[in-house]
Amino acid sequence: MTSVTTTDNVTFDVAFSGSDTGSGMWRYDLYMRSNGNLTWQLVGSDIEDESFTYTAPSELTSAEFMTVAYDRADNKEVNEISNFMPGDLNMDRRVDANDLLLLVSHYVGRNVTISKAAADLNSDNKIDAQDIISVCRIYTGSDIRLLKKRSGRTTNTTTK
Numbered sequence: 823m824t825s826v827t828t829t830d831n832v833t834f835d836v837a838f839s840g841s842d843t844g845s846g847m848w849r850y851d852l853y854m855r856s857n858g859n860l861t862w863q864l865v866g867s868d869i870e871d872e873s874f875t876y877t878a879p880s881e882l883t884s885a886e887f888m889t890v891a892y893d894r895a896d897n898k899e900v901n902e903i904s905n906f907m908p909g910d911l912n913m914d915r916r917v918d919a920n921d922l923l924l925l926v927s928h929y930v931g932r933n934v935t936i937s938k939a940a941a942d943l944n945s946d947n948k949i950d951a952q953d954i955i956s957v958c959r960i961y962t963g964s965d966i967r968l969l970k971k972r973s974g975r976t977t978n979t980t981t982k
Contacts, residue, residue, distance in 0.1 A: 823887055824872075831881045837873045838889050845894035850874075852889055853903050856882040860942040860949070862903050902937045909943060909960040911936040917960045925949070925957050 824837040834854075840847045852866035852874050865887075866874045878885070891899040898904055902913065909917040911924045912935075925941055927934045928949060941949045943956040 823889065826885070826887055828885075831883070831885075832878050834876045834878070834885060834887070835873065836876060836887050838887075839872050840889075840891040840899075842891075842893040845897075847891060848894045848896070849892050850889045851892075852876070852887060854885055854887050856885045858884070858947070860938045860947050861945070862888065862939060902939055906937050906940040908940055909957045910940050911957075913937050913940070917957065919961065922954070922957050922961055925954055929954060 824839050826834055826836050828834045836852060838850060838852075840850070848870070850866075850869045850872075851864060852869060853862040854865045854876060855862050856878070865876045876887075888901065888903055889899075890901065890904045906913060907915065907917065909921055911921040911928075914920075924934050924936050928936050928941065929951070938949065941953055941957075943953045943960075946952075
């Protein structure tokens with residue numbers, strides 16, 4: 823993203839650029855998320871210019887924009903929107919202890935860079951303890967019920 827300007831928080835002038843040493847740049851899809859929402863929304867597609875004016879349906883207190891670029895061979899840029907794996911917060915194509923550490927760091931308020939789309943595993947627009955548990959499950963490849971069985975712990979229930 824080169825620049826985003828607005829005077830009224832409704833109309834946003836978005837400028838972006840890209841380069842490709844092979845076939846050259848062709849088009850962009852423009853996505854936006856606003857007001858703390860973690861979900862990206864497609865607001866412009868097949869944009870061949872390097873600028874776009876987006877008009878929101880109502881005033882936004884905050885807005886982020888991201889593009890997915892395509893070259894003339896129709897190869898798609900890989901980024902948080904175009905190619906994320908749930909739980910892969912650092913976008914290295916695997917879910918591991920590093921992702922879990924990043925998620926916990928983000929949750930406790932540390933300033934870390936993560937893929938918010940990959941972090942919100944239950945799609946509730948919050949990054950919270952439920953997402954941490956989900957990343958743990960993905961990382962370990964297990965379910966909490968399996969962990970209880972393996973550790974020998976059982977739940978006793980009594981019926982009357």
